[in-house]
Amino acid sequence: MSTREGVAPMSYQIKPLLKLCSLACASVLISSLSSCGIPADGSSLGELRGTVMEVPIPKPDLVLTDTEGELYDLRAETDGYLSLVFFGYTNCPDVCPVHMATLAGVFDELAPEVRDAMKVIFVSTDPERDTPDRLRQWLRAYHPSFLGLRGEMETINAALAEMKLPGVAVVPGQHGSEPIIGHPSAVLAFGRDGLARVRYPFGVRRADWVNDLPLLLGESP
Numbered sequence: 727m728s729t730r731e732g733v734a735p736m737s738y739q740i741k742p743l744l745k746l747c748s749l750a751c752a753s754v755l756i757s758s759l760s761s762c763g764i765p766a767d768g769s770s771l772g773e774l775r776g777t778v779m780e781v782p783i784p785k786p787d788l789v790l791t792d793t794e795g796e797l798y799d800l801r802a803e804t805d806g807y808l809s810l811v812f813f814g815y816t817n818c819p820d821v822c823p824v825h826m827a828t829l830a831g832v833f834d835e836l837a838p839e840v841r842d843a844m845k846v847i848f849v850s851t852d853p854e855r856d857t858p859d860r861l862r863q864w865l866r867a868y869h870p871s872f873l874g875l876r877g878e879m880e881t882i883n884a885a886l887a888e889m890k891l892p893g894v895a896v897v898p899g900q901h902g903s904e905p906i907i908g909h910p911s912a913v914l915a916f917g918r919d920g921l922a923r924v925r926y927p928f929g930v931r932r933a934d935w936v937n938d939l940p941l942l943l944g945e946s947p
Contacts, residue, residue, distance in 0.1 A: 774941055775934035776915065776924040783914065783922040785809070786885040790849065790877035793862035798875055800847065801920065808844045808943050809916040810926075813886065813894075813909050815852035816864040821911050821928045822848075829913075830868040832935040840940050843918075846872045849882060851894045851909040886910065889922070915942055 788800040800811075810829065814822035826848070833841055848865055850856040853876040856864075861874035883893040895908035911928040915938075924942065926935070 774924055774938050776926045776930065776938050777912075778924050779922070783889050785811075785916045785920040785922070786888045788849075788877075788881070788885045790875040790881070791858075793858040793865075793874045793876075795858060798873075800875075804845050804847070804916065805920070806918050808918060808939065809847060810844065810913050811847045811849065811916060811922075812913045813849045813851050813882070813891075815850055815907050815909065816856050816860055817852065817904060818907070818909075821909075824928065825913060826865070826868040826872065828930070828932050828935065829872075831932050832939070833869055833871070835932070835936050836939060840943060841871075843943055844939065847875060848872060849875045849877075849885075851879075851882060852907050853877065853879070853882075889914065917942060 785801050785804070790798050790800070792798045800809075812822075812825055814825070816822070829846055836844075846869070848861075850861055856874075856876060858874075858876065861876065865872040865874045879894060886893050891910040891912075892908075897906040897908065899905045913926040913930075914922040915924045915926065916922045924938065926938075
């Protein structure tokens with residue numbers, strides 16, 4: 727395999743990749759799998775295809791800045807909405823663009839009343855390179871309703887710890903290549919009551935989202 731100028735040969739990239747694999751494995755092992763979900767009111771609304779967590783996670787107390795430079799209080803701004811929260815970065819080579827592209831396709835299939843009751847929040851784990859303009863344009867290329875947030879890494883890592891997710895790991899680039907940012911690979915679905923009961927790992931299918939989102943809102947898919 728040929729290497730581009732400024733990109734380290736594969737032998738120099740094995741250790742960073744092993745670190746990222748360990749981070750991804752830790753993220754996957756946080757919660758156990760379950761075949762069905764229980765909505766906020768305790769009734770069964772049907773089978774959920776996401777990973778149902780044994781212990782619900784409260785929405786973090788997190789205030790960041792949106793791409794317009796305005797403060798965004800995650801709890802207050804998403805109160806009463808089904809909120810899909812993901813931590814990633816625009817230079818991500820795989821996980822982030824796949825998640826966003828999948829969700830964009832899902833939004834096109836949802837009924838308007840379901841779509842209007844949801845918010846997709848993308849929190850940058852690389853705020854230095856993810857400028858407001860870059861983050862805004864990157865997200866709008868997927869869907870105009872997707873919202874990007876930025877903030878200090880200390881604040882973001884504190885929120886990840888609050889949600890019992892792995893913190894951000896920066897692996898320096900080798901021989902002039904860009905750094906690799908390790909981050910949680912799952913999307914958390916916070917219900918309208920502010921609790922996340924289901925998570926969606928990397929590789930979740932569009933059909934799974936289309937099935938689950940109406941159920942999480944208490945509607946028929």
